[in-house]
Amino acid sequence: MRILLVSRPHPEGARDPFTSLLPTGLGYLNAVLRENGFTSSLANLSTASWRQVEELLRRERPAILGISVFTHNRFESLRLAALAKKVDPTCLTIFGGPHATHAFESILVKYREVDGVILGEGEETFLDLARAVERGDRSLTGIVGLAYRKGAKVHSVKRPPVADLDVLPLPALHMNDAWGCDVRRQLEFIITSRGCPAACRFCSSPRFWGKSLRFRSPRAMVDEIRAIRDRYGLIYFSLRDDTFTVRKDRVIDFCRLLLEEKVHILWNCQSRVNAVDEEMLIWMRRAGCECVQYGVESGSEKILAYLGKQITPEQVRRAAKATRRAGISLSIYLISGVPGETDDDLQATLTLISNILPHDGHVAPLAYYPGTALFDEAVREGRVGADLFERERGAALYVRRDPFVARSMETLLRALTRVERKARFGPADFTAQREFLGYCHGTNLGQGEWLEAKGDIGKAEALYREIVERQPENPWGWLALGGLHGSRGDVTRAGKAFERAISLVPAHVPAYLALGDLRLEEGDQRGAKQLYETAKRLNPRDTDVGERLRMVVAERGTKKGDT
Known part of the structure; x- marks a missing residue:
């Protein structure tokens, strides 16, 4: 069967x-x-x-x-x-x-x-x-x-939710033959809990998962990450829990295990502005967290109340300040087109954006979904029919369709773009982060990339070298050194750095591709092809690998024809 x-x-x-x-x-x-x-x-x-x-x-x-x-x-x-x-x-x-x-x-x-x-x-x-x-x-x-x-x-009869999430087997151990699936891209996304402490009116999550929050243990979380890293070579992860930081003790234990066991990953997560504090964010940054995405939605207290967010703009400001101070990139989600939203509400959101300086932001119109208080209320009040999702064929069914929605979305996106340059971490930020956190490989990587962009290669290299000297088992330092030397044409030193990264994470596809590119620069088509073929075996659906292989085969064929 x-x-x-x-x-x-x-x-x-x-x-x-x-x-x-x-x-x-x-x-x-x-x-x-x-x-x-x-x-x-x-x-x-x-x-x-x-x-x-x-x-x-x-x-x-x-x-x-x-x-x-x-x-x-x-x-x-x-x-x-x-x-x-x-x-x-x-x-x-x-x-x-x-x-x-x-x-x-x-x-x-x-x-x-x-x-x-x-x-x-x-x-x-x-x-x-x-x-x-x-x-x-x-x-x-x-x-x-x-x-x-x-x-x-x-x-129908409802079933009680799974009590112990740790008993569930890991999806990563059973995905090698998934049809049409780029397994490495798929496994970057991990969920470590079920449920959410909030009751936002536009979200169906609370009714789907039930009222109780259930958590995987820090031990199980780290074991899954290590299994994926060892099998598929991933060293960057996105933790997609509705609110990853809802339990401070679990987050800190998770970070402590990552550090003690020298797992050396980078990762991001989603959270709420009233579910983080400075101590937790420090642990997260030291353990490799590079970005937190917050559901901010609006800078207007009236709109936040309508959406059932149970947060205030002041809480947003405090969380944003603590996140930036820890050296973690700040990403925010915003919602436009809320019933009753006015230009004054829009201005409150624009002011908030200017205050908190997000590195990244996403804007979406408010939409109806089954299982939400928002949709149930609209049906009760006769604003939409109960058969909305059968009658309308759109991928998303928006609450408002008037000109204000498009104008507010465009205005918010422009505001996010405007603050992008000012939001970037610079020399003063990196200095403050070092004083606040002590040594942190994420800080070194971020500052090194900034210095490379400014052309200060010597200082960037020193930061990357500090990583590999303090943590020789950390692949991120070697990958950064390989990229830096490769960009400067130092093929020999770049190759040694990428080889070291591969020795630490033998299934890391990007390192094989980078090393193959170096071999190609040296005119070693055979060596490049072997490295690309290894990458292809590791990840058959990677389009970058396929393009490189086609390029090498075409180049070798051309050279044979020329001779």
Whole structure:
């Protein structure tokens, strides 16, 4: 019995670096199924044509097709289910994910091509489903956590959430054969907790995960990072918890383990401005955190209250100051197009941007999603229909569509661009960070890059050398030295630095590519090709590797023709 777990984004998100990835939840489902003896596999359909999708379904002939459904890809998911039924009418099509969870009744009532919907997190529910189907029971009845049709009615029983997240197997150990998936890019994103302490009116996360917050232990977090680093060569990670810093003791223990065990990664995370303090940020920076992304949304207290953010602009200012002082890049999310938002509210946000100096910012219009207080209120008040997501086909359904929204978005984006130069860390910042933090390889890397850009190669090299002298097992110092020497044409010293990085992280694809480029500069096409081929074996879907290999083959062919 074969099980196929898939995701296909809306066409607008097919090339997006985030929405084009497989949802992390599918990786966990796949790992649980495999470790319990089932033949399960993953497929990322973001770049596949519908003809290729049909060919995949005919080749795999899954008994169960699990489809991850978000609001943006709800119609693509329905088309997938219909296509699976066309290929094999006996295939069980099972939806899961946030949109499916919150809209399960309307999905099952209106779309016969969908057999069932997993509610909330799905590891235990999908495993029970697979066991039932393996026994020959395809009725879907009696499976806790699964919604299904019986006659004209929809039946469902919620399942309690997984109590101990550490018992779940690691997705990274079961992804080598994922179809259409750049595994290294996929595994950069890690989730270490489930749930959020907030209750923002525009977010469905609290209803999806339940009221309780559950956490993976620092030991499990570091073990996963080390496993991915050793197997796939990744040394940069993005921790995508809704609020990574909600438990200070866990964050500090995680950072302490990274430092004590000399894991030497760089990473970023998401948080709330009322869930960080200076001590925590110091630990994070020393352990390699280079960016924190905060959900700021607005500088207007009125708008923050409407959104249910439970934060104040003053808390934003304090968190931003502490983040910048620790030498961590400050990234913010903003929302425009909120009902009742005026030019005065917009000005409050512009003032806040000028005050906090974010290094990076993202702006999005306020949108409706099922499972949110915002959508429920709009339905109750008659502003939108309960069938909004079936009637409207847009990837996102915005709350406001008047000219103010476009104008405010453009104004906010311009403001973020204007402060970008002023927000960058400079000499005074780096000096203050060194006094505040002591030695920190992240500070050395940041200051070294700044000095390189200014042409002060000698001081930059000294900072990189300090890393490898203090931490000879830290690949980031060697990679920085390799890049610096390579940019100066010192191929020999650059090559030795990249070779050292490879000895520390043997599966680090960028180091092979950089070393291959150096060999090419020396005229060693054979050596370059061997290095590119190694990189290709490590990451078959890396387009940079493919381009380099084609270039080497073409160049060697040209030289043969010339002779």
